[in-house]
Amino acid sequence: MRVTVNFEPEEIPGDSISVAALLKMRRYSFPLIIARIGGRLVERTDYETTFVREGDEVELYHLVSGG
């Protein structure tokens, strides 16, 4: 399926992938992420049960230390 991740088109095998699996695939460190699908925030506790599907616009932002 084709989706966009952080505004870049991306081809992902299969017709859906959980947010957790997508983060793993992209090697994002797990607890410090902001994830949105189609502009909607996905809560951390829902990463396993929320699925990205064909055409979805996904945003994944890393929170890194510094302040």
Place this chain on the structure above:
Amino acid sequence: MRFDMVEEMRNQTRKRLATARVGIAGAGGLGSNCAVALARAGVGSLVVADFDVVQSSNLDRQYYFLDQVGRPKVEALRDNIGRIDPNVRVEAATLRLDADKAAATFAGCSVVVEAFDDAAAKAMLIETVLERLPEATIVAASGIAGWGRVEALGVRRMGRLILVGDLESAVSEELPPMAPRVGVAACMEADLVLELLLGGPSPQGA
């Protein structure tokens, strides 16, 4: 624009800022500089929370002075803002914020600025504001270490969450936080707060 209209607009702006209450979580490089910018801009009430004391190693980027080393940061910051504008109300909370304390401390704030150092703390605060303070918008920072490439600092607007930074430059031994970039990010956060409080950016070319 006619003079009396300009005057009226200025008064409205001043009034909106003077009656605003803004939360600032953390009084380090981001928080202290952001708080001072907001105070100078005329924001009437700031709620600042931090558990730490001023250390000499903070003076390379945080809005404190040598004679304040050893004092709780929030108290030193309240004094510094008082010397700029005694009309700004600073509620100084010396405490380590967890989700419950953050929800209680920032209740009634229309905007909360995330100004922590630690990434896990940033995530905690963002989730707390989004889930437990439905009236508030959170302005957070991620990726502000180092120097140069200032154009990589961006703004991501996601409804009630706005993120500034390059989202990748974590602080480390090789990539320390430096005054210019931390200050830029702190003032980007402050500028976004003004935009939220005033219902949008200033008119272009005005």
